[in-house]
Amino acid sequence: MSTFLFDDIIFGPISSRRLGRSLGINLLPENRKICNFNCIYCECGWTENTSFEKLTFHPRKEVYKALKSKLIKLVSTGNQPDVITFAGNGEPTIHPDFDAIIDDTNEIRNNISPNTQIAVLSNATMIHKNSVFQALSKIERNILKLDSALEDTLFKINQPKEKIKLNKLISNMQSFNGKLIIQTLFLRGSYKGNKIDNTTENEIKAWLKLLKLIQPLEVMIYTFHRDTPAKGLIRISEEELNIIGRKVEKEGIKILVSP
Numbered sequence: 001m002s003t004f005l006f007d008d009i010i011f012g013p014i015s016s017r018r019l020g021r022s023l024g025i026n027l028l029p030e031n032r033k034i035c036n037f038n039c040i041y042c043e044c045g046w047t048e049n050t051s052f053e054k055l056t057f058h059p060r061k062e063v064y065k066a067l068k069s070k071l072i073k074l075v076s077t078g079n080q081p082d083v084i085t086f087a088g089n090g091e092p093t094i095h096p097d098f099d100a101i102i103d104d105t106n107e108i109r110n111n112i113s114p115n116t117q118i119a120v121l122s123n124a125t126m127i128h129k130n131s132v133f134q135a136l137s138k139i140e141r142n143i144l145k146l147d148s149a150l151e152d153t154l155f156k157i158n159q160p161k162e163k164i165k166l167n168k169l170i171s172n173m174q175s176f177n178g179k180l181i182i183q184t185l186f187l188r189g190s191y192k193g194n195k196i197d198n199t200t201e202n203e204i205k206a207w208l209k210l211l212k213l214i215q216p217l218e219v220m221i222y223t224f225h226r227d228t229p230a231k232g233l234i235r236i237s238e239e240e241l242n243i244i245g246r247k248v249e250k251e252g253i254k255i256l257v258s259p
């Protein structure tokens, strides 16, 4: 498959279906994916089995310098982004200075482009860490992944490095008191002989139940668009995503469908 990796700290702005004009920050090493999930649909490709302790991340100072200079340039030409988005080559909250970098980003944004929001796309596995929880509480768009409400499906889709307890994850999400956005990628197909489908009636019923418990500001649903590392996966049609979206709406929760 062709993998999609970022080769710098700052990328874009790019036009994002879900976020608008988005200036990206990649805290992970260039040309390499680092994550504690190994999602079967990940556009960055498969996760290598590496110990995070041995990795070198972009130093906080470099991130500060790169973001400040890019934002000054954009604002001076009238091109301020709608959002600064932490995404890139893997899971941003793994960075050891993630909380301090979020503080820096808030400071830079407030001084240079106060109308720009800050977003983090995260798989939510690090929100049990107080520093990560506090950092995510300080941004406008705390976007956390929840691809299934059934542990077995979640493990098949996300293939976490370490076993995660779904009930613990949900109670950590509840601690944000609604200041979070849930993102769910829908797909079906098979991998390693296992049938996978997070759109079945059972799946949606269980997922809606969790959404009601979490009470997020918004739910974003989508399907994959690029090559996936696992073969045999099928995208979900816009029509089907809209049907799922209407069910979320019925629960009084804001929905954004990105076909």
Ligand code: SF4
Pocket: 035, 036, 037, 038, 039, 041, 042, 043, 044, 047, 089, 090, 091, 122, 123
């Ligand atoms: S959490 Fe994101 S970066 Fe990590 S494997 Fe899944 S899709 Fe890829």
